[in-house]
Amino acid sequence: MLFEQACAIVDLETTGGHITKDRITEIGVILIDGERIERFSTLVNPGQPIPPFIVNMTGISDEMVANAPPFEALAERLLRMLEGRLFIAHNARFDYGFLKNEFRRVGLRFQTEVLCSVKLSRRLYPQHFKHNLDSLIERHGIELAERHRALADAEAVYHFLQSASRELGEAPVRAAAEYLMAKPTVPEGIDADVVGQLPDVPGVYLFFGEADQPLYVGKTVNLRSAVLKHFAGEPADRALAEAVRRIDWQETVGEFGAQLMALQLIRELQPSHNLKGRPSQELCSLQLASNADGFVRARTVAARDVDFSRVETLYGLYRNPREAKKVLTDLVRAHELCPAVLGVEPITSKKGSPCCARQAGRCRGACVGIEPVESHNARLMAALARLKVKNWPFPSAVAVVESDPVTGESVEHVFDRWCYLGSRGEEGEALDGMPSFDLETYKLISAYLKKPFEHTSVRLLETA
Secondary structure (H helix, E strand, O other), rough: OOOOOOOOEEEEEEEOOOOOOOOOEEEEEEEEEEOOOOOEEEOHHHHHHHOHHHHHHHHOOOHHHOOOOOOHHHHHHHHHHHOEEEEOOOOOHHHHHOOOHHHHHHOOOOOOOEHHHHHHHHHHHHOOOOOOHHHHHHEEEEEEEEOHHHHHHHHHHHHHHHHHEEEEEEEEHHEEEEEOOOOOOOOOOOHHHHOOOOOOOOOOEEEEEEHOEEEEEEEEEHHHHHHHHHHHHOOOHHHHHHHHHHHHHHEEEOOOHHHHHHHHHHHHOOOOOOOOOOOOOOOOOEEEOOOOOEEEEEEEEOOOOOOOOOOOOOEEEOOOOOHHHHHHHHHHHHOOOOOOOOOOOOOOOOOOOOOOHHHHHOOOOHHHOOOHHHHHHHHHHOOOOOOOOOOOOOOOOOOEEEEOOOOOOOOEEEOOOOEEEEEOOOOOOOOOOOOOOOOOHHHHHHEEEEEEEEEEEEEOOOOO
């Protein structure tokens, strides 16, 4: 027996390459238990038209699958067939991911060890450039009655494994497979089974240390791969990984929900390794006001004193007044504005005396009446333009509706004037969020409106 555990060599034919939009049209499985080998093959009704180029490639047409069972009719039998076996496929990420999504769509969970024969071929035969199935068939002299049919392609993978074992020996093939399937070493005290339960779905993961102290909150589109990456990462990640004593996670419908939930958890828990995303107690902005001489000045205003969600003339969001003053000072220097007029440096004791910048040739003379008030004000406004905090672009609150294309589950994340009001499963549910203006939420929504996440939409909510 090549591998110690029972194996399933799997190949799928589908309506296309999109893992959530397309569907399976044929399943081929070779079950290997020692010397015992069983084969299973079936057409599957995808419930959608098969594109012509797929028909030309596979020979599977709409007519052929019209009376075939849909996946949900096969799901439980197929799950029993595959559970606990080593899942082997060529480009396994595609076949395994496709099947996992199909199982999720009918409410079943499928997770097992996976071996990709593309990666195995690369490791066993590094001297060759190509490792697609056609190349393996040619290189190993594999004869098939047909190509691009599920069971036939699974047979090609089976014969590749047999050929490699004859050429190189079973031990090297087994060693290469074990290397490819090696699990990251988890820190002492962490149950490896817990890590194995991590799902391949979007969500937020939490690392806790001694005495259950929060260490880190991460967001991801794939909980399993993100967490495992920490334990197989670069030296910079090792200090965090070694400090972990407990792992927790929360699944979300999609990536947007994961990012939003991570922000809330970082604010609540303030993990020691999340330096970015922590709430600022000194959040402030620059607001314009005119002095007695008509010059516009930029003054620092704090979020605790001014409702940033209601004020429309703010320029920049800063974590503290020092950061705000530095930005204003840099603008003054870059645009030759007068620091005395703007209050960046003290006003000269003698009225009409030049400021320090004027004496150094870095001010156009607003302080001594050489530059008119209108000119200085206009240049200040132009310099600040790119920093203007965006106005809320909707007439009322909105819901960012996020959907899972596999399960059909959806959730509404509700916002008004950049404030997060809460999330709900459907319209009409009560919201538990406490609205407050938050820098990271503002950044998230601003970025989202420029480039929306996949499987999301914005719905305007009616005013009360």
